[in-house]
Amino acid sequence: MFTGIIEELAVVYSLSRAVDNARLIIESRVCGHDCKKGDSIGINGCCLTISEKKGRYLSFDISRETLQASDLADLAQGDKVNLERSLRQSSRVGGHFVTGHIDYTARLLARSQRSDFVELKIGIDKGYNGFLARKGSVAVDGVSLTVNNISEDSFNVMIIPFTLVHTTLQYKEKGSRLNIETDILAKYTYSLLRNKARGPSSFPGLDKPFLSEYGFT
Numbered sequence: 001m002f003t004g005i006i007e008e009l010a011v012v013y014s015l016s017r018a019v020d021n022a023r024l025i026i027e028s029r030v031c032g033h034d035c036k037k038g039d040s041i042g043i044n045g046c047c048l049t050i051s052e053k054k055g056r057y058l059s060f061d062i063s064r065e066t067l068q069a070s071d072l073a074d075l076a077q078g079d080k081v082n083l084e085r086s087l088r089q090s091s092r093v094g095g096h097f098v099t100g101h102i103d104y105t106a107r108l109l110a111r112s113q114r115s116d117f118v119e120l121k122i123g124i125d126k127g128y129n130g131f132l133a134r135k136g137s138v139a140v141d142g143v144s145l146t147v148n149n150i151s152e153d154s155f156n157v158m159i160i161p162f163t164l165v166h167t168t169l170q171y172k173e174k175g176s177r178l179n180i181e182t183d184i185l186a187k188y189t190y191s192l193l194r195n196k197a198r199g200p201s202s203f204p205g206l207d208k209p210f211l212s213e214y215g216f217t
Contacts, residue, residue, distance in 0.1 A: 045181055080168050
């Protein structure tokens with residue numbers, strides 16, 4: 001579990017492709033300092049496990065499914081990536097709960113300068129537009145952001161100067177591919193409502209008695 005608050009811009013040392021998997025090695029001068037083999041690291045929003053550590057060099061084995069579902073396959077030596085260590089139980093949640101499981105990859109449709117801020121217009125996969133809402137949360141390449149506006153096929157986010165400088169979003173131009181993870185709370189809410197619509201034989205669903213029973217109201 002992550003929060004979408006990026007800790008480091010790390011550098012890709014190598015990406016070795018096989019038939020149906022890959023090995024990624026990154027150079028991490030911050031997050032790599034106190035992590036170990038087996039730890040989970042968020043790389044551009046993808047939850048990956050450290051398979052080997054040699055000094056500040058961290059190795060990750062990437063499955064075919066992750067390569068197909070994310071933009072990690074596009075990486076090359078020297079590219080910058082967003083890094084975040086997994087959330088500790090005692091940590092503050094500065095962004096929102098991010099699982100590191102990518103829903104879809106989207107194209108950056110437009111990039112506009114707004115004074116010191118940058119506005120990004122990002123495409124929506126129609127299977128996920130129900131999980132995005134104005135003023136709701138979304139993770140873009142692992143960065144926790146707020147949805148400013150939403151339409152049938154796109155949504156807009158505003159990037160503050162600090163986030164721009166400290167993440168790979170500073171390098172993204174029109175046409176760039178981005179990893180998108182929608183809010184997990186929206187997914188669970190959708191699942192509960194869908195189950196309720198199936199009738200009384202299914203899970204009770206999200207209603208006032210259910211919320212009261214479990215202490216939400």
